[in-house]
Each structure stands twice: as structure tokens, then as C-alpha cells.
Amino acid sequence: xxxxxxxxxxxxxxxxxxxxxxxxxxxxxxxxxxxxxxxxxxxxxxxxxxxxxxxxxxxxxxxxxxxxxxxxxxxxxxxxxxxxxxxxxxxxxxxxxxxxxxxxxxxxxxxxxxxxxxxxxxxxxxxxxxxxxxxxxxxxxxxxxxxxxxxxxxxxxxxxxxxxxxxxxxxxxxxxxxxxxxxxxxxxxxxxxxxxxxxxxxxxxxxxxxxxxxxxxxxxxxxxx
Amino acid sequence: xxxxxxxxxxxxxxxxxxxxxxxxxxxxxxxxxxxxxxxxxxxxxxxxxxxxxxxxxxxxxxxxxxxxxxxxxxxxxxxxxxxxxxxxxxxxxxxxxxxxxxxxxxxxxxxxxxxxxxxxxxxxxxxxxxxxxxxxxxxxxxxxxxxxxxxxxxxxxxxxxxxxxxxxxxxxxxxxxxxxxxxxxxxxxxxxxxxxxxxxxxxxxxxxxxxxxxxxxxxxxxxxxxxxxxxxxxxxxxxxxxxxxxxxxxxxxxxxxxxxxxxxxxxxxxxxxxxxxxxxxxxxxxxxxxxxxxxxxxxxxxxxxxxxxxxxxxxxxxxxxxxxxxxxxxxxxxxxxxxxxxxxxxxxxxxxxxxxxxxxxxxxxxxxxxxxxxxxxxxxxxxxxxxxxxxxxxxxxxxxxxxxxxxxxxxxxxxxxxxxxxxxxxxxxxxxxxxxxxxxxxxxxxxxxxxxxxxxxxxxxxxxxxxxxxxxxxxxxxxxxxxxxxxxxxxxxxxxxxxxxxxxxxxxxxxxxxxxxxxxxxxxxxxxxxxxxxxxxxxxxxxxxxxxxxxxxxxxxxxxxxxxxxxxxxxxxxxxxxxxxxxxxxxxxxxxxxxxxxxxxxxxxxxxxxxxxxx
Numbered sequence: 001x002x003x004x005x006x007x008x009x010x011x012x013x014x015x016x017x018x019x020x021x022x023x024x025x026x027x028x029x030x031x032x033x034x035x036x037x038x039x040x041x042x043x044x045x046x047x048x049x050x051x052x053x054x055x056x057x058x059x060x061x062x063x064x065x066x067x068x069x070x071x072x073x074x075x076x077x078x079x080x081x082x083x084x085x086x087x088x089x090x091x092x093x094x095x096x097x098x099x100x101x102x103x104x105x106x107x108x109x110x111x112x113x114x115x116x117x118x119x120x121x122x123x124x125x126x127x128x129x130x131x132x133x134x135x136x137x138x139x140x141x142x143x144x145x146x147x148x149x150x151x152x153x154x155x156x157x158x159x160x161x162x163x164x165x166x167x168x169x170x171x172x173x174x175x176x177x178x179x180x181x182x183x184x185x186x187x188x189x190x191x192x193x194x195x196x197x198x199x200x201x202x203x204x205x206x207x208x209x210x211x212x213x214x215x216x217x218x219x220x221x222x223x224x225x
Numbered sequence: 226x227x228x229x230x231x232x233x234x235x236x237x238x239x240x241x242x243x244x245x246x247x248x249x250x251x252x253x254x255x256x257x258x259x260x261x262x263x264x265x266x267x268x269x270x271x272x273x274x275x276x277x278x279x280x281x282x283x284x285x286x287x288x289x290x291x292x293x294x295x296x297x298x299x300x301x302x303x304x305x306x307x308x309x310x311x312x313x314x315x316x317x318x319x320x321x322x323x324x325x326x327x328x329x330x331x332x333x334x335x336x337x338x339x340x341x342x343x344x345x346x347x348x349x350x351x352x353x354x355x356x357x358x359x360x361x362x363x364x365x366x367x368x369x370x371x372x373x374x375x376x377x378x379x380x381x382x383x384x385x386x387x388x389x390x391x392x393x394x395x396x397x398x399x400x401x402x403x404x405x406x407x408x409x410x411x412x413x414x415x416x417x418x419x420x421x422x423x424x425x426x427x428x429x430x431x432x433x434x435x436x437x438x439x440x441x442x443x444x445x446x447x448x449x450x451x452x453x454x455x456x457x458x459x460x461x462x463x464x465x466x467x468x469x470x471x472x473x474x475x476x477x478x479x480x481x482x483x484x485x486x487x488x489x490x491x492x493x494x495x496x497x498x499x500x501x502x503x504x505x506x507x508x509x510x511x512x513x514x515x516x517x518x519x520x521x522x523x524x525x526x527x528x529x530x531x532x533x534x535x536x537x538x539x540x541x542x543x544x545x546x547x548x549x550x551x552x553x554x555x556x557x558x559x560x561x562x563x564x565x566x567x568x569x570x571x572x573x574x575x576x577x578x579x580x581x582x583x584x585x586x587x588x589x590x591x592x593x594x595x596x597x598x599x600x601x602x603x604x605x606x607x608x609x610x611x612x613x614x615x616x617x618x619x620x621x622x623x624x625x626x627x628x629x630x631x632x633x634x635x636x637x638x639x640x641x642x643x644x645x646x647x648x649x650x651x652x653x654x655x656x657x658x659x660x661x662x663x664x665x666x667x668x669x670x671x672x673x674x675x676x677x678x679x680x681x682x683x684x685x686x687x688x689x690x691x692x693x694x695x696x697x698x699x700x701x702x703x704x705x706x707x708x709x710x711x712x713x714x715x716x717x718x719x720x721x722x723x724x725x726x727x728x729x730x731x732x733x734x735x736x737x738x739x740x741x742x743x744x745x746x747x748x749x750x751x752x753x754x755x756x757x758x759x760x761x762x763x764x765x766x767x768x769x770x771x772x773x774x775x776x777x778x779x780x781x782x783x784x785x786x787x788x789x790x791x792x793x794x795x796x797x798x799x800x801x802x803x804x805x806x807x808x809x810x811x812x813x814x815x816x817x818x819x820x821x822x823x824x825x826x827x828x829x830x831x832x833x834x835x836x837x838x839x840x
Contacts, residue, residue: 041548044702045704046744062428066550087736127702148699
């Protein structure tokens with residue numbers, strides 16, 4: 001067991017747990033977007049930052065990726081943490097204003113306006129879908145491409161991947177946009193479940209192999225009838 | 226080449242190398258690093274070879290092609306040994322005359338460099354203020370050897386530090402020497418190399434460990450590592466062998482960016498020679514110690530210079546940083562303990578072992594020992610690589626070694642540390658150059674870029690330039706780094722176009738602090754430095770852009786207009802230079818610029834000899 005203090009409370013947690021797990025276990029809420037139990041921690045959204053250390057050496061780290069260390073002093077809601085979180089939410093709001101999840105989080109933290117140029121993006125590149133596809137669905141159909149402002153998620157060469165089973169797992173885990181629908185371009189669609197309704201699931205016998213997350217699903221309902 | 230199996234054989238080999246040395250005949254030295262070749266060194270070499278062959282002088286005059294010596298401003302230059310006569314910016318047509326002079330034992334004074342103030346002729350390399358103010362422990366070896374010849378390196382004492390370590394036989398001694406020298410990582414962060422090695426040596430050696438040389442030098446305007454790799458690749462190999470012996474490592478990797486073809490070529494040649502002679506491989510010189518180095522080429526991402534991203538890149542994955550801890554020293558390449566050091570750090574290792582830790586520690590100031598190479602570029606007279614002892618002031622570098630401003634305008638600031646660093650204003654030029662002082666004024670040592678800026682440099686534009694670089698080079702994993710750099714660029718762009726408000730400035734400051742605080746790796750944590758340091762020292766320039774919609778340096782195109790003043794003598798030079806035909810006027814009469822047609826390219830200002838074009 002590892003002993004540490006969270007917001008002044010001395011606690012001990014199992015070795016190998018992350019600060020996020022530790023804090024959650026003892027009831028300290030930490031907002032997250034790119035974290036999901038069962039998927040490896042990634043640390044992309046930075047919303048889960050907490051302050052560790054003391055004095056001039058105090059710093060912010062993402063609690064989902066930082067391991068619980070012996071004697072660590074963690075503050076999950078210090079002024080510095082809240083200031084950073086508010087700015088992150090403001091940035092998120094400026095880019096993805098239509099996401100319900102982000103709106104709710106912003107509202108909870110009292111962020112009521114954003115001061116940047118308004119953008120309308122669908123994706124915050126949290127990478128949950130990429131990890132879902134790789135770690136749970138064992139498909140590796142989608143991944144990150146490019147870097148910096150050109151970073152995006154998609155299949156190799158933007159054509160439908162051969163290893164994609166159209167399970168819909170990527171859409172299921174998406175925290176920001178919830179069902180990113182690319183129906184307009186079914187050929188390029190990452191999932192394309194709705195656009196590709198007919199071929200894979202309705203008629204195919206291997207439906208069982210698909211580990212489908214689309215429940216209830218229009219296709220299944222049609223099949224039943 | 227015959228493989229050497231014992232230390233005794235090395236001694237004999239070394240004596241042979243020394244006896245074949247070219248100390249007797251005069252030798253023409255041509256620096257031909259990437260910089261030299263770009264300015265025409267290859268043509269010089271060709272002409273010299275031709276000339277020597279034509280006149281049958283190949284036996285009497287030697288020719289040595291080396292890596293970069295540092296004085297890139299004067300390239301292509303040649304050096305005549307043993308007098309060290311320095312001919313700057315040599316025209317290939319002058320080569321026959323120079324060679325004749327060498328045969329006569331004479332010097333062509335017309336071609337020599339003159340001191341701009343006193344008009345004194347400076348014949349020898351050491352007469353030049355650029356060279357004689359430096360302490361060149363690393364760079365001076367570049368001019369003494371042929372980078373593609375191991376014999377050449379051995380003849381100047383190369384690999385004897387390695388042999389010294391083998392003879393001592395105690396790995397712990399190596400680490401204690403490096404620790405005692407106080408050498409700090411030259412990549413920028415300044416971690417104590419000895420401590421890092423000690424930690425690596427203490428890691429359990431279950432499945433192997435790695436030593437890495439980080440040559441992914443990506444800062445705009447910095448090329449120290451390239452010059453060392455090109456000019457003296459064997460010193461890196463020797464340093465790594467010593468490090469491996471001290472830490473008990475059997476595998477080494479050089480991670481070099483693919484944009485350095487000459488460095489890769491020279492290092493590959495050096496690796497092959499070192500393997501042939503038996504300095505790399507199994508049972509080196511009969512000591513029972515085995516070590517080999519492989520070369521990995523980076524695909525061109527700036528972020529791969531960051532330790533954890535570099536590790537992922539070596540593993541063949543996408544170069545993006547990960548959380549530390551676990552530190553690379555605990556879990557690095559393929560989960561094995563890994564120590565990563567910069568090229569310059571490795572180049573210092575043989576120097577420390579050879580000369581002793583104490584001698585090394587004497588150079589520099591407290592907690593900052595040894596020399597550091599900077600690439601001095603920008604609006605300065607003598608651009609090039611300078612190697613200085615730690616603790617020298619910025620003033621000395623800029624005015625004594627660098628020779629002051631290149632143009633007529635005053636020097637305003639120096640930018641150190643690349644995109645992660647900050648701008649140091651002229652009133653702080655008295656600070657000494659070491660890791661701690663630079664951090665104190667809001668910049669960093671970084672890998673050694675030093676960009677000099679004068680009154681014609683707009684600090685908003687500088688911040689915008691670096692932010693543009695960072696928004697492209699951020700890996701994009703952390704939301705605050707990816708979006709934060711984009712948004713900072715957006716705001717800076719607005720300010721430079723006269724669309725900024727004072728609310729923008731507050732937002733920029735707020736955002737810069739959050740980006741610094743919340744990102745995972747060193748790139749993001751320092752990405753705000755260009756903004757924060759310019760805001761700290763040059764806020765008046767920002768305010769001028771915002772309130773008066775004016776760019777005091779005359780750089781931001783949207784905020785300036787060109788006009789011609791009464792100094793104009795009507796020479797028509799600007800009329801010819803203007804690509805848009807926006808300037809009109811008769812000969813010997815004052816010209817005028819049609820602001821409607823003007824695209825603000827500045828061509829007229831560049832050609833005007835009478836300072837008649839105002840911004």
C-alpha cells in the first residue's frame with residue numbers, strides 16, 4: 001500500500017493506482033473527458049489536473065496518468081487547479097460549443113463565456129475511440145494522424161478499414177460529440193453504421209462476432225422483424 | 226584495418242598514427258561542414274586538389290577537409306597550418322595564388338581579414354577576436370582532424386580516454402569522475418550527468434539497458450550538435466563507450482534527425498571504423514566488455530527531442546511524450562532502463578576522463594562547469610558557433626566575440642533556448658550565462674541557440690513566429706498545448722494586424738500561464754516562454770501595437786506604410802527594385818510611393834543608400 005495525502009486527508013491506496021483512482025475512491029470529484037475505466041490512461045484532455053508537491057516545486061499533473069507515490073501531497077481543487085480547469089473549459093467551449101458534456105462541465109465550473117474566436121469542431125482528440133478500438137475491440141482500425149493543429153483521428157488513407165467490424169464502440173465512448181455521424185460521406189465514415197445499415201449486420205451470419213455497442217440499434221430491430 | 230585485441234596493440238597503433246602525422250609539411254585546412262559546403266567549400270576543395278596535382282605539390286602540401294570550425298560568417302575560408310593563417314571568404318580563383326604563397330612561405334596580405342576599427346591586418350586565426358575570446362575544448366578538435374579517419378582522431382589523442390578507463394577497470398570510478406566534474410546535461414535541462422549515470426548503473430540489469438545519444442536538434446537557428454557530429458563523430462562514440470563501461474550497458478543508440486545527411490554519413494563511417502578496429506562489438510580490446518551502437522533516424526518531428534517521445538519514436542511508434550514517472554531511467558526503450566544524453570554532453574566525456582574531473586570543474590562557475598557551445602545567429606556581425614566557458618556574460622559574447630550589431634541599429638535583445646526559451650533584453654546583458662541565471666530572467670539555456678535581435682525586430686512578430694512553429698510542432702496530445710498554442714498564435718496574429726485589444730493581452734497572459742502549467746512534457750511547459758518573456762520585457766511594444774496601431778520596429782505589415790523623405794536624391798534605385806511599380810519620380814527629383822499599389826515588401830528600403838525610405 002502507498003500512503004499519501006489528498007486534500008489534507010491521509011489515505012493509503014494500492015500500489016500502482018493513479019491519483020485519479022485514489023481521489024475518486026475517497027470521494028474527491030475530478031472531472032475527466034479522456035478517461036474511461038478499462039482503457040489505458042492517456043492524459044490528453046488535461047481536465048483532471050491536480051496540484052502536487054509543495055512550495056516552489058508544486059506543479060500540476062494529470063491525475064489519470066500520475067501514479068500514487070509514497071508521501072505525495074495532492075490537492076484536487078486548489079485555486080491553481082481551478083484556474084487551469086476553467087481555462088481548459090473555456091478553450092473547449094470555444095472549439096466545441098455544441099457538446100452537451102462540455103456545456104454541463106463548463107456550467108458546473110462557472111464558465112459562462114469564452115473569449116476566443118468561436119469555432120465549431122466535433123472532436124477534441126481525446127483518443128478514447130482510438131484506445132477503445134485497439135484495447136477492447138482488438139481492431140486498431142482507427143488511429144491518430146498528423147501532429148499539432150493537423151492532428152486528426154481516422155482510418156489509414158481515410159478509406160474504410162478492413163479490420164473495422166462496425167461495432168460502434170468508437171461512437172459509444174466519445175465524450176464530446178456523442179455519435180459523430182459522418183453519414184454524408186459513407187465511404188469515409190469511421191463507423192458509418194447508419195449509412196452502411198444493410199451489408200454488415202442485417203444479412204451477415206457473423207453478427208455475433210461484431211461485439212456491437214449500438215444497442216438499441218436500428219439494424220437489429222429490422223433484423224428481428 | 227586490423228582488429229586490435231589488446232590495449233598494448235592500441236599503443237603501437239597509436240604510435241604509428243602519430244608518426245604518420247602531417248606536422249612537417251604545410252597543410253591547407255578547409256572546413257566543410259554542411260554550412261561550409263553550402264557557401265562553396267566543395268568547389269574550393271576541388272580547385273585545391275586540382276591545383277596541387279597540376280603543380281605536383283601533393284607530396285609537399287597537405288590538404289585536410291574537416292568539419293565546421295565555427296566561424297560560419299567567413300565561410301568558405303581556409304586555414305594554412307602550421308602558421309594558422311586565416312583566409313576568409315576565399316574565391317576559388319585565388320587558390321593558385323594562395324598555394325604559390327604557401328610554397329614560398331609567404332602570406333597574401335590583401336586577402337586577410339582586417340580589423341574594422343583599427344584597420345590592422347589579422348593574419349592568424351588566434352588574432353581574430355572571434356576565436357581568441359573563446360575556450361574551444363570541443364570545437365578546436367574539429368579543425369585538427371579529418372572526420373572520416375579514425376587514425377586522424379587517434380593521432381590527436383582520441384580513444385586514449387577510453388583506454389584510460391579500461392586500464393582503471395573500475396566502472397564506479399568513471400561515474401565518480403563524471404560526477405566530480407559537475408557536468409550538466411547540455412540538451413538544455415541541465416540535469417547532472419554523473420547522477421543520471423549513477424541512477425542507471427543502479428538499475429537492475431535483468432534484460433539489458435540502453436544509452437542514447439540525442440541528436441534530434443530541432444531549434445530554429447541552432448546547429449551545434451550537427452557540427453560536432455559532422456566534424457568529430459569519433460568523440461561521440463568514445464564518450465558513449467566510456468559511459469557504457471561506467472553504467473554496465475551493452476546497447477547504445479544514436480537518434481539523429483534525417484535532415485542531417487552529412488552527420489549521418491560521417492557517423493556511419495565512424496561506426497564502421499570503430500567496429501573494424503575493435504572498439505565496438507564483443508570483448509573490446511580484450512577487456513571482456515561488449516558494447517555496440519546503432520543509428521536510428523528520426524522522421525522530422527521537433528517533439529521527438531523530448532525524452533519520452535524519442536523513446537517511443539525509437540520503438541517505432543508515433544512520437545508523442547508520455548507521463549513521467551516512470552522516468553526513462555526506470556522504464557525507457559522497450560521498458561528497459563535508458564539514459565539519454567545530448568551530443569554535446571557525450572563530446573565532453575572524453576575531455577573529462579582525459580584531463581581529469583578537477584581540471585574540468587575549474588572551468589566555469591559554481592554549479593556550472595565546463596564550456597558550452599552556442600550558435601550565435603541573427604543580426605550580429607560574426608555569426609557562427611562559439612564555445613565559451615560557463616559564466617561569461619551575454620555582453621561579452623555579443624560584443625566581443627560576435628562583434629556587435631550587423632547593421633546600423635542597436636541590439637535590443639537576445640533570444641536563447643530556441644522556441645522554448647525567452648528573450649533577454651539588452652539591459653540584462655550583464656548576467657552570466659549559466660543554467661540558473663538564464664532561468665531567473667525567464668529564458669533557458671536550451672541546447673544553445675542564441676538569436677540576436679536589433680531595433681528592426683518586432684517582439685510581437687518574434688513571439689508570433691515561435692508560436693507558429695510550436696503550433697505545428699506540438700504533438701497534439703495534450704489539449705492545452707495543441708489548442709493553447711493555436712489560440713496564442715491567433716491572438717498574436719490579431720495584435721500584429723492591429724486588431725488586438727487590451728482584453729486580448731490579459732487573455733494571452735492568462736492562457737500562457739495555464740498552458741505552462743497543465744501540459745505533460747517539456748515542449749508544452751515551455752511553449753509559453755516566447756510570449757511570457759516578451760510580455761515581461763517588451764510590453765510597451767505590445768501596447769503600441771494595440772493602442773496606437775503602430776509597429777515600432779516596422780515589421781508588422783498591416784500596421785506600417787512606406788514613404789520617401791527629403792533625403793531622396795532621385796537615384797531611381799528604388800523605382801527599379803519595386804516589384805509592383807508603386808514608386809514614381811523623375812531622375813534627381815524626390816520619388817513618391819503610391820500606397821495603394823505598395824505591398825510593403827521593403828525592397829525599396831533595402832536598396833536605398835540614403836536612408837530616404839521611412840517606415
